[in-house]
Amino acid sequence: MEKMTLRIGTRASQLALWQANWVKSELEKKHPGLEVTLTKIKTQGDKILDVPLAMVGGKGLFVKEIEEAMLRGEIDIAVHSMKDVPTFFPEGLALRCITEREDPRDIVVLRPGFKSFRDLPQGARIGTSSLRRKAMLLHLRPDFQMVDIRGNVETRIRKLTEDNLDAVVLAAAGMHRLGFTGQIGEYLPTDVSLPAIGQGALGIESRIADTEVNALIDFFNHPETAAAVKGERAVLRRLEGGCQVPIGAYGEVKDGQLTLTGVVASVDGARFLKKTVVCKPEDSEKVGISLADDLIIQGAGKILNEVYKHETFNVGREDV
Numbered sequence: 001m002e003k004m005t006l007r008i009g010t011r012a013s014q015l016a017l018w019q020a021n022w023v024k025s026e027l028e029k030k031h032p033g034l035e036v037t038l039t040k041i042k043t044q045g046d047k048i049l050d051v052p053l054a055m056v057g058g059k060g061l062f063v064k065e066i067e068e069a070m071l072r073g074e075i076d077i078a079v080h081s082m083k084d085v086p087t088f089f090p091e092g093l094a095l096r097c098i099t100e101r102e103d104p105r106d107i108v109v110l111r112p113g114f115k116s117f118r119d120l121p122q123g124a125r126i127g128t129s130s131l132r133r134k135a136m137l138l139h140l141r142p143d144f145q146m147v148d149i150r151g152n153v154e155t156r157i158r159k160l161t162e163d164n165l166d167a168v169v170l171a172a173a174g175m176h177r178l179g180f181t182g183q184i185g186e187y188l189p190t191d192v193s194l195p196a197i198g199q200g201a202l203g204i205e206s207r208i209a210d211t212e213v214n215a216l217i218d219f220f221n222h223p224e225t226a227a228a229v230k231g232e233r234a235v236l237r238r239l240e241g242g243c244q245v246p247i248g249a250y251g252e253v254k255d256g257q258l259t260l261t262g263v264v265a266s267v268d269g270a271r272f273l274k275k276t277v278v279c280k281p282e283d284s285e286k287v288g289i290s291l292a293d294d295l296i297i298q299g300a301g302k303i304l305n306e307v308y309k310h311e312t313f314n315v316g317r318e319d320v
């Protein structure tokens, strides 16, 4: 019998390669004899490095070229950070699996001598380009000066020293995967910094009609993480356009119950709307949508409309 080969498409960043190699080795463990190859693909997001992502705009900056390769039949599956996966897919492709979540939290790497970001001096310089991370930290410490940094995980850690910063904010998952756990200064609890939608989970995308490949990868799906992340993505989808607005959502299944929290904030952290609901995991998408609607009624519509300069969110009751 001919040996079967499965081709993974991935970005070429260190973190993306770690993730794709992890999927490769799990596949080879599960299916002895299966040959798994990696194809590195450069995406728009890898080419534009000097501009904060929120300003580049456009969804799917890290996935479009990979999806095109899959539609052309050059690769069979794509491994993404869930955080980078858009909420809509090209015809013929779908998100097939969501893997068990790594640590979902944000972390800070701190200037030597500090144990917590709370102890940093007035006006401390914090490196991050994420509008969500800016809003989370400014909400607690309005005196902080936020400094844009881009680049891969290693580059961003290096900028602490190079750009004379007091802290940089990164995802725990990326630090753990790349072996930088020792450099983590402090883990930010999810009620201090609500994570990005899907943070810490991987997504595997494939061709809907490719039943053979789908049967090989289905074991990666982790139902509890999938329910949580689908709820988070429902919040994001309902607040669509959210890439220029700080939005966070985090779901966790415990004892058969999903606790889902969403935040919409202004970039300066001054306006900060948060809501938590508890529901059955299978209702996560429906509940995510109504959670987003509640945030809109609370005033998120106003924040979103200000950013987009037109009335996308018709919120009737916003002054109540």
Ligand SMILES: NCc1[nH]cc(CCC(=O)O)c1CC(=O)O
Pocket: 081, 082, 083, 084, 153, 169, 170, 171, 173, 174, 198, 199, 200, 201, 202
């Ligand atoms: N935006 C880049 C990116 N995409 C996913 C992760 C972290 C790993 C994950 O969330 O799974 C990171 C790095 C970071 O935000 O520090």
